[in-house]
Amino acid sequence: MKKILVTGGSGFIGSHTCLLLLEEGHEIFVIDSHINSSPKSLERLSTIIEAENIFLNGKLHIYKGDLRDNKILKKIFLDANKNGGSIDAVLHFAGLKSVSESFNSPMLYWDANVNSTINLLKVMEANNCKTIIFSSSANIYNSKTPQLTTENSEINPVNPYGRTKAVIERILTDIFESASDTWRIANLRYFNPIGAHPSGFIGEDPQGVPSNLFPFITQVAAGRRKELTIFGNNWPTKDGTGVRDYIHVMDLAEGHLRALKYLLDSKPRLLNLNLGTGKGTSVLELIETFEKVNKVSIPYSFVNRRKGDLPITIASNELCKTCLNWTPQRTLEDMCRDGWKWQLQNPKGYFNSNENF
Ligand code: WQD
Numbered sequence: 088m089k090k091i092l093v094t095g096g097s098g099f100i101g102s103h104t105c106l107l108l109l110e111e112g113h114e115i116f117v118i119d120s121h122i123n124s125s126p127k128s129l130e131r132l133s134t135i136i137e138a139e140n141i142f143l144n145g146k147l148h149i150y151k152g153d154l155r156d157n158k159i160l161k162k163i164f165l166d167a168n169k170n171g172g173s174i175d176a177v178l179h180f181a182g183l184k185s186v187s188e189s190f191n192s193p194m195l196y197w198d199a200n201v202n203s204t205i206n207l208l209k210v211m212e213a214n215n216c217k218t219i220i221f222s223s224s225a226n227i228y229n230s231k232t233p234q235l236t237t238e239n240s241e242i243n244p245v246n247p248y249g250r251t252k253a254v255i256e257r258i259l260t261d262i263f264e265s266a267s268d269t270w271r272i273a274n275l276r277y278f279n280p281i282g283a284h285p286s287g288f289i290g291e292d293p294q295g296v297p298s299n300l301f302p303f304i305t306q307v308a309a310g311r312r313k314e315l316t317i318f319g320n321n322w323p324t325k326d327g328t329g330v331r332d333y334i335h336v337m338d339l340a341e342g343h344l345r346a347l348k349y350l351l352d353s354k355p356r357l358l359n360l361n362l363g364t365g366k367g368t369s370v371l372e373l374i375e376t377f378e379k380v381n382k383v384s385i386p387y388s389f390v391n392r393r394k395g396d397l398p399i400t401i402a403s404n405e406l407c408k409t410c411l412n413w414t415p416q417r418t419l420e421d422m423c424r425d426g427w428k429w430q431l432q433n434p435k436g437y438f439n440s441n442e443n444f
Pocket of ligand 1: 184185186223224225226277278279280298299300301303315316317318319328329330331370393396
């Protein structure tokens with residue numbers, strides 16, 4: 088089993104991946120600033136794990152901190168060396184991810200996403216840790232066509248958030264090319280992760296008003312929001328609403344473990360992989376599926392298009408299928424069922440906020 092540093096491990100994708108890492112017996116060191124996540128997600132992991140009769144035996148180490156703080160990063164690597172061994176690989180989830188926020192606060196995004204990563208890579212190199220899986224995004228593409236987006240599609244992000252992801256990939260490529268006989272790097276380009284662990288104990292819990300569609304739908308269904316506003320009904324798509332490639336967060340987490348195993352078992356390389364299902368779903372289709380599966384009603388109205396949105400984004404996932412021998416297993420119905428169970432069991436998410444809704 089390995090020692091894995093997980094940055095942003097309290098977040099939506101990070102917490103679901105940490106669960107699978109612990110279930111597989113790895114020792115994990117989680118660093119998270121909780122700027123956009125709750126520490127409660129990791130507390131819930133222990134509940135799930137113990138319910139599965141898996142005993143943590145000190146394999147979950149949690150550090151509250153920011154990747155721009157050298158001291159805490161160095162401490163983590165020192166702690167990992169204490170009882171023999173060292174950090175074998177890093178899963179780098181930490182980052183800000185709201186497209187709309189990145190338009191309003193670009194410097195916040197460049198600092199939080201790019202400077203954090205540069206500092207992390209420096210500390211990794213100083214500790215001779217040269218295996219990293221980076222949480223990249225479909226936002227680096229500029230897909231204006233209904234064709235499937237492949238890893239060789241044009242990289243030309245249309246928002247600051249996507250630009251930070253593309254620049255980090257560029258930095259990782261430069262590092263790899265400077266020492267291609269030592270670094271193992273995977274850029275995992277997520278399409279649209281939604282849903283939750285089937286237990287309903289962990290899930291997506293955006294702070295404030297959700298900028299993403301699925302958590303907004305679950306909050307409308309839970310009565311936290313009055314209605315959903317749909318950004319545009321005149322897109323060049325099947326029903327005029329935006330089409331996306333939604334992937335179950337558990338499939339995404341499993342994809343990370345496959346990528347980790349692949350990197351650790353392979354000679355040094357750099358890998359770019361789309362993590363999606365290859366299926367497109369419109370906003371109206373997602374609403375309809377959610378209502379049917381969960382027997383709820385989602386009131387909505389149409390408004391103007393949102394700045395930075397694209398009409399259609401669907402992954403070609405052929406490369407991850409062949410390279411990782413991995414295919415997403417869960418359906419859109421599973422995503423809707425699991426996501427709703429999380430929201431029902433956690434009407435206010437992890438935070439017991441006094442938010443009036
Ligand atoms: C999906 C569709 C909207 C909200 C995000 C971000 C980023 C990324 C995941 C990792 C679009 C429509 C949305 C609403 C709506 N994560 N919509 N009303 O735009 O693909 O981007 O993807 O990189 O978080 O880039 O996802 O969920 O915001 O939007 O009509 O209140 O739903 O127009 O067509 P998107 P999204």
